[in-house]
Amino acid sequence: MYKILEKEILNPTVTKMVVEAPKVAKKALAGQFIILRVRENGERIPLTIADYDRNKGTITIIFQIVGQTTMMLNELNAGDEILDFVGPLGRPSEIEGLKKVCVIGGGVGCAIAYPTAKALYENGAEVTVITGFRNKDLVILEKEFEEVSHHAYMMSDDGSAGEKGLVTNKLEELIQNGEQFDEVIAIGPLVMMKFVCLLTKKYDIKTVVSMNPIMIDGTGMCGGCRLSVGGETKFACVDGPDFDGHLVDFDEVISRSQTYRIFEQEKREEHCNLFKKEVA
DSSP: OOOEEEEEETTTTTTEEEEEEEEHHHHHOOOEEEEEEESSOOOOOOOOOEEEEEETTTEEEEOOOOSSSHHHHTTOTOOOOSSSEEEEESSSOOOOOOEEEEEEEGHHHHHHHHHHHHHHHHHTEEEEEEEESGGGGOOOOHHHHHHHSSSSEEEEEESSSSSSSSSSHHHHHHHHHTOSSSSSEEHHOOOOOHHHHHHHHHTTTOOOEOOOOOOOSSSSSOOOEEEEEEEEEEEEHHOSSSTTTTTTTTTHHHHTTTHHHHHHHHHHHHHHHHHHHHHO
């Protein structure tokens, strides 16, 4: 069992938890993830390691409440325990040798972008961060990004936070103003990552994306997290989650991501109805 030490509501749909997991924290690196199970017979879900503290033996996770399992997880509080918490899994982000990098985070994807930006910053790279949200109510980790970057820009769809526009608008503005990045790292909604890659391909800038497709065991055995990269089948859990964005077949990934949408909606409704009955 893994005790929850801290819980913080970042916005109405996103929650941060600090979990006591010393063995995971001992080896965790930016870009890796864990797989957890809230209770017996529960679903196994992957969550990126948003931060870690080797001295305290803790792992920070940030998750969006989108399905039954994340709803169950969000009902836990500090002092409660998570049944399974396995990791670190996946390949760490490759940061060595990078001198000037632009890290782009969209929505809850910022929770994945943050540890990468932090690792780059601590490794001596010049880090530019661009974050994007629908509106000011959904902003997360603003202060944290400012602390691990040399330049931080925020975009929002409606202009209520930072500048009005898309992350691609700011990225192209910076490029046209003479910024020369060794690499762009984009993490967020699939559509956002796709259009970041289309933009950077035009300017011939290497771009890495973090993929989080359907995943079950996290060891490459189930094949659920497969995707096409450069015409080859890859598995996000063992070959990634970071991939060359210019080689990812985003249309295929976006199509596969819709597979269980109706099932997830039914499970959310089922869980909400059960919760209402328990309260009544």
